[in-house]
Amino acid sequence: MFDWGWPWLFVLLPLPLLAAWLLPRAHGWGGAMLHLPHLGLALPQQREVSPVTPLRRWLALLAWSLLVVAAARPQWLGPPEDVARSGRDLMLAIDTSGSMSIEDMQLGGRAAPRFAAIQAIGSDFIRRRAGDRVGLILFGSRAYLLVPLTFDLHTVGEQLMESAIGLAGRETAIGDAVGLAVKRLRDRPQDQRVLVLLTDGVNNAGELEPRQAAELASANHVRIYTIGIGADRLRVDSLFGSRYVNPS
Numbered sequence: 449m450f451d452w453g454w455p456w457l458f459v460l461l462p463l464p465l466l467a468a469w470l471l472p473r474a475h476g477w478g479g480a481m482l483h484l485p486h487l488g489l490a491l492p493q494q495r496e497v498s499p500v501t502p503l504r505r506w507l508a509l510l511a512w513s514l515l516v517v518a519a520a521r522p523q524w525l526g527p528p529e530d531v532a533r534s535g536r537d538l539m540l541a542i543d544t545s546g547s548m549s550i551e552d553m554q555l556g557g558r559a560a561p562r563f564a565a566i567q568a569i570g571s572d573f574i575r576r577r578a579g580d581r582v583g584l585i586l587f588g589s590r591a592y593l594l595v596p597l598t599f600d601l602h603t604v605g606e607q608l609m610e611s612a613i614g615l616a617g618r619e620t621a622i623g624d625a626v627g628l629a630v631k632r633l634r635d636r637p638q639d640q641r642v643l644v645l646l647t648d649g650v651n652n653a654g655e656l657e658p659r660q661a662a663e664l665a666s667a668n669h670v671r672i673y674t675i676g677i678g679a680d681r682l683r684v685d686s687l688f689g690s691r692y693v694n695p696s
Contacts, residue, residue, distance in 0.1 A: 453521025460516050464509060537597055537636040538577060540604075541585040541625040542566060543647035543677070544611060546618035550648075552678060562648050562677045563613050570646070571605045583632060584608060587625035589617025589653045593632065621654025622647055626661035626672065634668045641670040648677040 548563035555568055574582055582604050584595040594611070595604050626645065633641040643665065651658045665672055 449525045451523055451525050453523055455520055457516055457520045461513060464512050535637075535640050536577075536580040536642055537583075537633060537640045538580050538642045538644065539583045539585060539597070539629045539633055540570065540574075540608075541587060541591070541629055541643060541645045541647075542570065542608065542611070543588070543620060543622075543625075543649070544586050544613055544615050544617075545588045545620040545649060546614060547620070547649050548613050548677070550678070561613070566646055566677060567609055567611075570608050574601050574605045574608065577601055585625055585628055585632075586611055586616045587621050587628075588614065589619040589621060591621055591625040591628045591654070592616050593628060597632065597636070617653070619653035620647065620649045620651055621656075622651040623656035623658045623661040624654035626658065626665055627656045630661070630665050630668050630670050633670050638669045641668070643670055643672045645672055645674045646677055647674070 543566075544563065548566070549561050551559045551561050553560045553562050553565040555564060578601070581597040581599055582595075582601055583593070583597040584604050584607055586592050586594050595607050598604065622645070626643065629643045629645075633643065656664075662672065
């Protein structure tokens with residue numbers, strides 16, 4: 449169905465005609481525009497103003513009409529479509545602390561930082577959530593809501609891929625991330641509140657302790673699924689040979 453977003457803008461269509469009728473007409477100037485008292489200085493004489501031809505007048509009116517029509521926002525509204533819903537409200541809390549730069553993961557057979565692995569796996573997980581409302585929280589020294597709960601999974605995935613390590617600080621505020629997720633989920637239906645927490649470290653920043661945040665989540669019926677990121681063994685080469693450490 450064809451429709452106009454701002455049809456009231458059509459009242460501006462007669463504006464040029466009103467301006468031509470109310471404003472005084474411009475007249476040609478036969479003499480010099482400015483007289484200077486200095487000898488030897490002269491300004492060229494301005495010619496008479498040529499009258500506007502009917503063609504130019506109609507072209508100007510056509511341009512104004514098209515501008516008003518475009519500003520009125522013509523749009524074609526298709527039939528309403530139902531969005532498939534599975535009933536889940538899913539919040540992702542992603543760790544962006546400095547330790548997420550450790551290259552102990554593999555992507556395509558090559559060493560990759562932990563955060564790159566989260567971006568690859570997380571974006572695929574988001575694409576599979578058709579029918580769910582998904583939100584995104586980034587946390588480091590503090591926790592920030594990057595994307596509120598939405599059915600627009602494409603935007604959530606793009607925001608995750610455009611995020612970077614250290615965007616929320618270099619430390620790890622797990623408790624604050626859980627508390628922020630609970631705040632955003634507690635107004636949703638009780639059996640739909642889900643938090644997926646992806647982190648590689650222990651809580652070392654923030655105002656809320658993880659145990660307190662977990663109790664808050666339990667009191668508000670928020671289910672938390674925690675995923676630890678990091679390898680158990682990492683080979684480190686040095687001048688004294690190779691050794692294996694636990695980077696996690």
